[in-house]
Amino acid sequence: MLVVHATxxxxxxxRERALELIETLADRSRQEDGVIDYRVAADIDDPNLFRFFEQYENEEAFGAHSETDHFQEFESELPELLAGEPEVTRFDGADASTVEL
Structure with missing residues (x-):
């Protein structure tokens, strides 16, 4: 499994244009083969900071995602929308488990 966290x-x-692109990106990404989960949230302290939480079955699914039209559209417009540097971290793992609270 591959997990990506991006801000x-x-x-x-x-913000309004970004929201349009993000909503389309998230909705279409969740429909892709190999995508386990794809969520976006606005930060509670800064509503203009968006946090992406993405889970893929494998590297191939992640690569295919970056080739989709919806990702390409988001990526092409992103530089005009940013107010700072994005941060993207990926995690590779064999398995995950639910933590009981």
Whole structure:
């Protein structure tokens, strides 16, 4: 399994366009083969900071995701929307388990 956590600081003047792109990206990404989960949330302390939580079955699914039209559209417009540097971290793991609270 491959997990990606990304943060994108969005310029407040570009928030509405960013939301349109993010909603389309998340919805279509969740329909891709090999995507286990794909979620986006606005940070509670900064509503213009978006956090992406992505889970893929394998490297191939992650690679295929980056070739989709919806990802390409988001990536092409992203530089105009940003208010700072994005951060992307990937985690490779063999398995995951639920933690009981």
């Amino acid at each position: 994108f600081p969005i310029d407040s003047d570009s």
